[in-house]
Amino acid sequence: MNEQQGPSANGVRSNPISLNIEFSGGLEILFSNQRDHRIQLPAKDSSGEPANIMFLVHYLCENLMKDRRKDLFLLHGGIRPGILVLINDADWELEGEEEYLVQDGDIILFVSTLHGG
Amino acid sequence: MNEQQGPSANGVRSNPISLNIEFSGGLEILFSNQRDHRIQLPAKDSSGEPANIMFLVHYLCENLMKDRRKDLFLLHGGIRPGILVLINDADWELEGEEEYLVQDGDIILFVSTLHGG
Amino acid sequence: ANEREVTLSLEEYKRYGRQMILPEIGIEGQMSLKRSRVLIVGAGGLGCPAAAYLAGAGVGTLGIIDHDTVENSNLHRQIIHSTSRVGVPKVVSAITYLRDLNPHPNYVPHVEPLTTENALQIMAGYDLVLDCTDHPAIRYLINDVAVIMNIPIVSASALRTDGQLVVLNNPPSVGPCYRCIWPRPPPAESVVGCGEGGILGPVVGLMGVMQAIEAIKIITKNPVQEVGRTTMTLFAAYGASPFRCLKMRGRKAGCIACGSPERMEEKITRESIEDGRMDYVAFCGGRAGVRVL
Amino acid sequence: ANEREVTLSLEEYKRYGRQMILPEIGIEGQMSLKRSRVLIVGAGGLGCPAAAYLAGAGVGTLGIIDHDTVENSNLHRQIIHSTSRVGVPKVVSAITYLRDLNPHPNYVPHVEPLTTENALQIMAGYDLVLDCTDHPAIRYLINDVAVIMNIPIVSASALRTDGQLVVLNNPPSVGPCYRCIWPRPPPAESVVGCGEGGILGPVVGLMGVMQAIEAIKIITKNPVQEVGRTTMTLFAAYGASPFRCLKMRGRKAGCIACGSPERMEEKITRESIEDGRMDYVAFCGGRAGVRVL
Ligand SMILES: [Zn+2]
Numbered sequence: 001m002n003e004q005q006g007p008s009a010n011g012v013r014s015n016p017i018s019l020n021i022e023f024s025g026g027l028e029i030l031f032s033n034q035r036d037h038r039i040q041l042p043a044k045d046s047s048g049e050p051a052n053i054m055f056l057v058h059y060l061c062e063n064l065m066k067d068r069r070k071d072l073f074l075l076h077g078g079i080r081p082g083i084l085v086l087i088n089d090a091d092w093e094l095e096g097e098e099e100y101l102v103q104d105g106d107i108i109l110f111v112s113t114l115h116g117g
Numbered sequence: 118m119n120e121q122q123g124p125s126a127n128g129v130r131s132n133p134i135s136l137n138i139e140f141s142g143g144l145e146i147l148f149s150n151q152r153d154h155r156i157q158l159p160a161k162d163s164s165g166e167p168a169n170i171m172f173l174v175h176y177l178c179e180n181l182m183k184d185r186r187k188d189l190f191l192l193h194g195g196i197r198p199g200i201l202v203l204i205n206d207a208d209w210e211l212e213g214e215e216e217y218l219v220q221d222g223d224i225i226l227f228v229s230t231l232h233g234g
Numbered sequence: 235a236n237e238r239e240v241t242l243s244l245e246e247y248k249r250y251g252r253q254m255i256l257p258e259i260g261i262e263g264q265m266s267l268k269r270s271r272v273l274i275v276g277a278g279g280l281g282c283p284a285a286a287y288l289a290g291a292g293v294g295t296l297g298i299i300d301h302d303t304v305e306n307s308n309l310h311r312q313i314i315h316s317t318s319r320v321g322v323p324k325v326v327s328a329i330t331y332l333r334d335l336n337p338h339p340n341y342v343p344h345v346e347p348l349t350t351e352n353a354l355q356i357m358a359g360y361d362l363v364l365d366c367t368d369h370p371a372i373r374y375l376i377n378d379v380a381v382i383m384n385i386p387i388v389s390a391s392a393l394r395t396d397g398q399l400v401v402l403n404n405p406p407s408v409g410p411c412y413r414c415i416w417p418r419p420p421p422a423e424s425v426v427g428c429g430e431g432g433i434l435g436p437v438v439g440l441m442g443v444m445q446a447i448e449a450i451k452i453i454t455k456n457p458v459q460e461v462g463r464t465t466m467t468l469f470a471a472y473g474a475s476p477f478r479c480l481k482m483r484g485r486k487a488g489c490i491a492c493g494s495p496e497r498m499e500e501k502i503t504r505e506s507i508e509d510g511r512m513d514y515v516a517f518c519g520g521r522a523g524v525r526v527l
Numbered sequence: 528a529n530e531r532e533v534t535l536s537l538e539e540y541k542r543y544g545r546q547m548i549l550p551e552i553g554i555e556g557q558m559s560l561k562r563s564r565v566l567i568v569g570a571g572g573l574g575c576p577a578a579a580y581l582a583g584a585g586v587g588t589l590g591i592i593d594h595d596t597v598e599n600s601n602l603h604r605q606i607i608h609s610t611s612r613v614g615v616p617k618v619v620s621a622i623t624y625l626r627d628l629n630p631h632p633n634y635v636p637h638v639e640p641l642t643t644e645n646a647l648q649i650m651a652g653y654d655l656v657l658d659c660t661d662h663p664a665i666r667y668l669i670n671d672v673a674v675i676m677n678i679p680i681v682s683a684s685a686l687r688t689d690g691q692l693v694v695l696n697n698p699p700s701v702g703p704c705y706r707c708i709w710p711r712p713p714p715a716e717s718v719v720g721c722g723e724g725g726i727l728g729p730v731v732g733l734m735g736v737m738q739a740i741e742a743i744k745i746i747t748k749n750p751v752q753e754v755g756r757t758t759m760t761l762f763a764a765y766g767a768s769p770f771r772c773l774k775m776r777g778r779k780a781g782c783i784a785c786g787s788p789e790r791m792e793e794k795i796t797r798e799s800i801e802d803g804r805m806d807y808v809a810f811c812g813g814r815a816g817v818r819v820l
């Protein structure tokens with residue numbers, strides 16, 4: 001209860017970034033049937049740019065996803081239509097979308113939209 | 118969304134403490150019919166001790182509560198039976214109960230137990 | 235719709251007393267409920283509890299549209315149908331139950347699928363629509379017509395042990411619509427229905443009850459909704475923290491349903507729906523020309 | 528109770544198919560549901576939807592206890608009763624509805640109040656109890672008997688536009704009981720009922736549906752519950768963030784119901800309930816000797 005997760009101060013860092021990754025709406029089936037994951041993301045991508053959401057998405061697809069149906073998560077280089085991305089419970093569109101630079105302690109939630117009723 | 122509220126570092130401070138006070142289960146009726154309040158609590162009580170939950174409770178009773186029926190909140194010097202106190206969504210018994218020293222940014226929730234069905 | 239004069243009988247005062255004494259409802263709110271005309275699209279796992287609580291609350295006109303009949307595999311979750319009504323159209327079964335719960339509302343049966351041909355005409359008779367359906371194609375159709383008609387949508391869905399709820403086009407021409415949030419449909423192969431994926435009865439029930447709550451809040455205009463933001467509520471019965479409240483984007487200026495798209499010919503209009511240019515099934519990856527719901 | 532042999536008929540396989548294909552339930556879970564015996568105390572706003580979804584899910588034995596009759600002011604929220612059954616005992620009305628929803632369960636009517644005289648005997652026939660009542664006195668009685676009988680309690684309550692849910696004594700002799708969390712009763716003047724305070728129908732409905740979900744999780748033992756902690760879910764229909772999940776304390780060593788109190792004579796036992804030493808009404812500030820529910 002007392003663990004505190006504030007984003008790291010504005011600063012240069014090269015330590016990996018600790019992130020809470022969550023899947024909902026059936027996406028967890030693609031990730032070992034586990035809803036919550038705690039991962040360490042490299043702070044920079046291969047070209048030395050600071051890690052943004054799209055880098056994270058590709059990283060998850062390559063390193064965390066066990067299912068071979070990659071196009072149920074990534075399609076044509078982007079997030080598959082029907083999946084919402086939430087950064088600390090806010091729609092990623094409110095946070096800069098693909099360009100958002102992930103911060104230590106961020107909770108990134110991927111929600112597959114449900115249609116049943 | 119981006120406001121960050123971490124508890125203040127371990128340290129001496131005499132600035133007032135910013136707290137989010139919430140009431141639920143009908144208690145809000147005693148507090149101007151408002152569920153959420155943001156208050157500034159003096160960092161020390163009248164005898165110079167750091168502010169704990171019971172100091173907060175008395176402070177609320179004297180400064181925030183408009184209703185005159187004080188015994189619906191405080192009874193015989195303690196929280197009225199049937200009211201739960203939650204510190205950052207955890208039962209105050211898990212946090213040291215009346216002795217807990219409130220921290221900057223804490224969310225303190227008072228819940229009156231409901232009985233209807 | 236708000237000018238319709240209504241009065242409450244003594245029986246109604248007694249029946250609704252427990253909710254009329256709430257400051258959030260009051261006599262004004264009860265009158266608003268009686269004046270309101272609500273359409274429930276889909277009399278399944280979501281529509282059943284939503285209809286029960288809205289009828290109970292005293293909505294004046296309650297329309298239900300569904301072309302399906304009651305099956306025994308529905309009954310673990312579609313709780314206003316019954317074993318003795320297996321084989322009966324769901325709309326008829328639902329209204330049988332609802333009329334016995336509360337005889338006061340005007341119940342309007344629509345025993346047919348909602349289609350591009352009838353949607354505009356049917357939805358014109360209502361002030362609020364509950365999307366209780368089970369396929370993206372029909373969800374886009376409901377959205378587009380609701381935007382044209384200026385009525386809010388309370389949309390929910392459920393699958394397996396999860397549920398989702400979002401209020402759209404609320405208030406009309408201010409809040410985001412379904413297409414603002416989901417501009418592109420999911421690939422057909424990613425769409426799983428309750429028949430295939432399974433569903434825990436009270437999970438879809440929970441979402442339907444939440445739709446009734448949101449509908450009552452909209453009808454009684456409390457809280458007054460002025461901001462163009464909406465939230466999405468997630469429920470996961472087996473999640474460590476079962477409820478999540480997500481802050482969603484606002485209305486998109488270029489939305490082809492509620493906005494002004496750059497290419498104006500893409501804008502969805504009454505005509506583009508009625509003349510069949512909008513093929514919702516094909517849009518969602520199904521065979522073109524197939525009717526939906 | 529778990530050794531009772533049960534089989535599923537073809538009709539049952541079809542009926543429960545949509546929930547049996549869930550990995551969280553499966554055939555094993557369905558068998559556990561059929562073997563389970565659940566008592567619902569109170570056939571009101573909470574008990575109605577809870578009973579509907581548990582009956583729908585295929586609980587084997589469903590007992591309902593309530594001494595009240597259906598009134599027309601109940602029907603905005605007590606959705607398994609009906610206008611044509613006004614004046615009928617709620618238990619009879621409920622079972623009329625439930626039997627038509629699902630004829631398979633064994634429905635046990637208890638048309639009487641739950642009292643210190645009958646509680647031990649009645650609750651001995653069940654594996655799980657849902658507290659759907661409306662007064663602290665009866666909540667303490669249910670708790671004390673459930674602790675003695677070693678059965679979990681799914682407890683909910685609602686008032687105005689708020690609801691609360693907590694699972695107690697789960698698993699028995701590990702999780703906290705009602706008295707661990709509320710050792711002292713609230714002053715009588717602070718207790719407000721739905722008649723007085725009012726209640727929004729789908730709010731209490733939501734809490735009842737949540738009770739059904741928690742009951743199914745307990746009966747199917749998924750997730751396996753081993754830790755002695757519980758959470759409390761708060762719902763506020765008009766709150767900025769309507770759902771809160773609170774982490775509650777564990778079992779208290781000195782609890783007079785489930786623990787070993789310092790003064791052993793305070794310990795609540797079968798005998799202290801049966802011989803009338805426990806006066807729940809007086810404990811909660813009412814007139815001594817008055818029977819409860
Ligand atoms: Zn739009």
Ligand SMILES: [Zn+2]
Nearest residue numbers: 704707782785
């Ligand atoms: Zn205890």
